[in-house]
Amino acid sequence: MRLTRTDPWLETLNPKQREAVAHAGGPLLVVAGAGSGKTWTLACRVAQLIDRGVPPQRILLLTFSRRAAREMLSRAERLIGSDRPAAAGRVWGGTFHAVANRLLRLYARPLGLSPDFTVLDQSDGADLMNLIRGDLGLAARERRFPRKETLASIYSRTVNAGVPLEGVLRQAFPWCAEEADGIRLIFREYTSRKRAQRVLDYDDLLLFWRALAEDPGAGPHMAGRFDHVLVDEYQDTNALQADILLALHRTVPNVMVVGDDAQAIYSFRSATVRNILEFPERFPGAGVVKLEQNYRSTQALIDATNAVIALSPQRHDKTLWSDRGTGSRPVLVTCRDEAEQCDEVCRRVLEHRERGVPLRRQAVLFRTGHHSDLLEVELARRNIPFVKYGGLKFMEAAHVKDVLALLRVLENPFDEVGWFRVLQLPEGMGPVAARREMAALGLGGDPSPDPGRTPLSRFLEGEYRPSAVREIEPLRQALADCTRDDPPAAAQIERLRRFLEPVFARRYEGANARLRDLEQLEGLAGRFPSRSRLLAELALDPPTSTSDLAGPPLLDEDYLILSTIHSAKGGEWDAVHLIHAADGMIPSDMATGNSDDVEEERRLLYVALTRARDALYVYFPLRYYRRPRGLDDAHHYAQLTRFLPPGVLDEFDRDGVDPAAETGDGPPDAAATAAASGVDRFLSGLWDEEPPPRHLAVTAPRPADWPGGADRDARASGVGEGDPGAAAGGTPRRPPRVHGVAPPALDR
DNA sequence: AATATCCGTATTTTT
DNA sequence: TACGGATATT
Numbered sequence: 190m191r192l193t194r195t196d197p198w199l200e201t202l203n204p205k206q207r208e209a210v211a212h213a214g215g216p217l218l219v220v221a222g223a224g225s226g227k228t229w230t231l232a233c234r235v236a237q238l239i240d241r242g243v244p245p246q247r248i249l250l251l252t253f254s255r256r257a258a259r260e261m262l263s264r265a266e267r268l269i270g271s272d273r274p275a276a277a278g279r280v281w282g283g284t285f286h287a288v289a290n291r292l293l294r295l296y297a298r299p300l301g302l303s304p305d306f307t308v309l310d311q312s313d314g315a316d317l318m319n320l321i322r323g324d325l326g327l328a329a330r331e332r333r334f335p336r337k338e339t340l341a342s343i344y345s346r347t348v349n350a351g352v353p354l355e356g357v358l359r360q361a362f363p364w365c366a367e368e369a370d371g372i373r374l375i376f377r378e379y380t381s382r383k384r385a386q387r388v389l390d391y392d393d394l395l396l397f398w399r400a401l402a403e404d405p406g407a408g409p410h411m412a413g414r415f416d417h418v419l420v421d422e423y424q425d426t427n428a429l430q431a432d433i434l435l436a437l438h439r440t441v442p443n444v445m446v447v448g449d450d451a452q453a454i455y456s457f458r459s460a461t462v463r464n465i466l467e468f469p470e471r472f473p474g475a476g477v478v479k480l481e482q483n484y485r486s487t488q489a490l491i492d493a494t495n496a497v498i499a500l501s502p503q504r505h506d507k508t509l510w511s512d513r514g515t516g517s518r519p520v521l522v523t524c525r526d527e528a529e530q531c532d533e534v535c536r537r538v539l540e541h542r543e544r545g546v547p548l549r550r551q552a553v554l555f556r557t558g559h560h561s562d563l564l565e566v567e568l569a570r571r572n573i574p575f576v577k578y579g580g581l582k583f584m585e586a587a588h589v590k591d592v593l594a595l596l597r598v599l600e601n602p603f604d605e606v607g608w609f610r611v612l613q614l615p616e617g618m619g620p621v622a623a624r625r626e627m628a629a630l631g632l633g634g635d636p637s638p639d640p641g642r643t644p645l646s647r648f649l650e651g652e653y654r655p656s657a658v659r660e661i662e663p664l665r666q667a668l669a670d671c672t673r674d675d676p677p678a679a680a681q682i683e684r685l686r687r688f689l690e691p692v693f694a695r696r697y698e699g700a701n702a703r704l705r706d707l708e709q710l711e712g713l714a715g716r717f718p719s720r721s722r723l724l725a726e727l728a729l730d731p732p733t734s735t736s737d738l739a740g741p742p743l744l745d746e747d748y749l750i751l752s753t754i755h756s757a758k759g760g761e762w763d764a765v766h767l768i769h770a771a772d773g774m775i776p777s778d779m780a781t782g783n784s785d786d787v788e789e790e791r792r793l794l795y796v797a798l799t800r801a802r803d804a805l806y807v808y809f810p811l812r813y814y815r816r817p818r819g820l821d822d823a824h825h826y827a828q829l830t831r832f833l834p835p836g837v838l839d840e841f842d843r844d845g846v847d848p849a850a851e852t853g854d855g856p857p858d859a860a861a862t863a864a865a866s867g868v869d870r871f872l873s874g875l876w877d878e879e880p881p882p883r884h885l886a887v888t889a890p891r892p893a894d895w896p897g898g899a900d901r902d903a904r905a906s907g908v909g910e911g912d913p914g915a916a917a918g919g920t921p922r923r924p925p926r927v928h929g930v931a932p933p934a935l936d937r
Numbered sequence: 938a939a940t941a942t943c944c945g946t947a948t949t950t951t952t
Numbered sequence: 953t954a955c956g957g958a959t960a961t962t
Contacts, residue, residue, distance in 0.1 A: 336956075777950085
């Protein structure tokens, strides 16, 4: 391809980037180191293609999240000449799953699918497994059978890695190997029920897309829609996704993938770096471009991150460098404990803000969602606004599932998981009654093929009504109202909410907070043209941040970013604060089983550290006031993460307390703490009934006016479960504003 | 058969 | 700690 314009932005590219952007045709692998302008390069590539006359709808851009696609396309949009307004909006962009969802509805017929299929998310899939496990009588036996979540992940791993069940069990779930027969039985039934119910789970979306792509008739037709396929974050794709790409490539010569094997962090989802490493063999004639200049970070930070990844035994064949200047070295901040870690983070965050770095240009990163719990309380106390990405369990909350089940049953009357939940909403209806009712509605076995008589219509006609169950009638009316005249999704939620009000009041504590979550959902629904689009969207691109739910107004404000490392992928911030850099946190002690897992944790740390542009702080609390594993010790000393050994630490400045002084002879307060815990242990030894307190009082006192004071209610709000800082109603966990707006009140 | 209560255990990351 | 599973109670 020839560059057709000499737009100024072309000159912003370095020779390697330009090579990638201008690549003439055929497969291309771009190995893009952290911060090497990958997103920018992809955006330029898209813009360049459109400028050259490729119709935007003939470009397929596959990313790891919808957010990433949006980001890239909006950048491309700004590059494209103004004579083509909104051209980038017509690019096919999204995750593999979201694109599959779209394509499969177009090509449902040749695949033998119903175009109206609904999508089962991971926990729905697990619920279906559970339903089947009950039906097959595998639940109540002597030996314990794998839990539904385990079943779901065994299944998913088998499918995505393309490895036979036996192998998966042996490698990843050895403790379930004896149950292989039962598992096989469940999987068989699981598959046939999904088909009968017209539902697809995440894995099905990929499986059917692959089947479509490999189909001699429909495959080329589907692939023929596209002239270019671009894949971002290719290191985090799995075997199934590679197959899809390969099949597309039979028809589409122009396949470009971008990735970095040093940033592979999704092997738990069966992703494999082999996709990148073997790309040149699997796509013969592929060009390879390596982007090694880092535009993000200062050299001092790059020296540190290079040192971290250099210890990886795998070969990462890149040397990153920067011309942004030396900058200041990263800082390892040793803290006495978690509380001090919170103080240190807050202090440094505010310091940077004073120096002109707004909160939103700063991020606090951590390994798992709950690692930020204490910090969230402290931020709230100090009136520092924040938004949290990842770890949000909005979709997992029981009350949210309740409404979604209702919507799903309306959308797809054959959805067994949905019905099972819906039918247990009325008072007096439990699992047994629900199963009986489902049988009466024609669910569970082969659903009736007669389109005029769905389980929904049968239910609405009221063939069967257990007289003892009073609330079945309100349920029927609510569902009926939602089918009459096909009201918009938001109106349906409003109607369902009225039905759910007494149900929630009876079932949940903090029912009002949960009802307010439904109002949030109602607001969200208003942005979608149909119920089916809303459901697909929620399944494929669930709200990932507290702000996703709150809507646009918040975006004008300044707020600190809190994020899991996984959710931070692709992001960059002027100042990055990584907390809990202790062994057991990173690497997570759940991932220290085999060396592959540990290596992935190392890359995870690498990803976290490489998000920083100018300033990087790594915080390490010496002492944790919680029981590590059922031991009676009220605190224990942590080790610095094994990924920052002395050689690597040479690249860091040090701050905070002196670890030797803390753990050794110790200053008075450490001694006092140790003594206190010793006394507690002694006392508890005397009566031996009450275990010693789990926490010595280290958490910041919680102001009475902050909703987190009502602990139980905060938990019951469902959002950010168990998190005292959680505001009601799914709104961002936002502390009272600096300017004095009161926090949302939680009902008691 | 449903609901209340108690106990043990697993405990991450996301489409 | 919070959830699932098991047991006790209505």
